[in-house]
Amino acid sequence: MSRLDPSIEPNGSGLRRIEVITGTGGRRRWSEDEKALAVEESLAPDAVVSQVARRHGATPQQLFTWRREARRRAEAEGAPAFVPAIAENGAAVRTPASLAPKSEVAAPVVEIEIGEAHVWVWRDADIGMATAILRALRTQPGPK
Structure with a gap:
């Protein structure tokens, strides 16, 4: 039997490691309020986007995407500047x-x-x- 064979060895001589996945899995979901809070923090004058993203459990790329989406929504709504x-x-x-x-x-x-x-x-x-x-x-x- 090959070491690459996923079946259980009949003689029981080998131990195998398995990974148990708990929970629903998948991607983390942020509410609109959580996104808005992170975007607001990232727009502060001395804010560092990567630090703000880390505090909110997101990546800087996600935070930049949320900022871009918020800007587009504001423009679409015709919000006065x-x-x-x-x-x-x-x-x-x-x-x-x-x-x-x-x-x-x-x-x-x-x-x-x-x-x-x-x-x-x-x-x-x-x-x-x-x-x-x-x-x-x-x-x-x-x-x-």
Whole structure:
């Protein structure tokens, strides 16, 4: 009988090692919340993707895939991209429309002044974003 033969030897002289697989096996599944948490951690300014992935029991490749999927979902949903704005006291810099080429500037439908802040709203503006901006301006303290 060959040593490569998987059958049990009749004389019982050889011991064989077997592997017992328990559990359901297969791949690890992460919930959407777990993925979102890992993606959020990996986007922190000083985060190291491989360390974040290791903490969550994933590989860096998986984490990069989750980040790419999250970015695509956000783009598909049309999520507004907000940039942090800092209100400072002082004169606002206004760029006159006359300085810009006419083909690039469409006349705003309405100009709103709240204190010293000026907001121009165009015809194709997202109403939700415009509302959020106006509410934020209304809650800001006036100049001192």
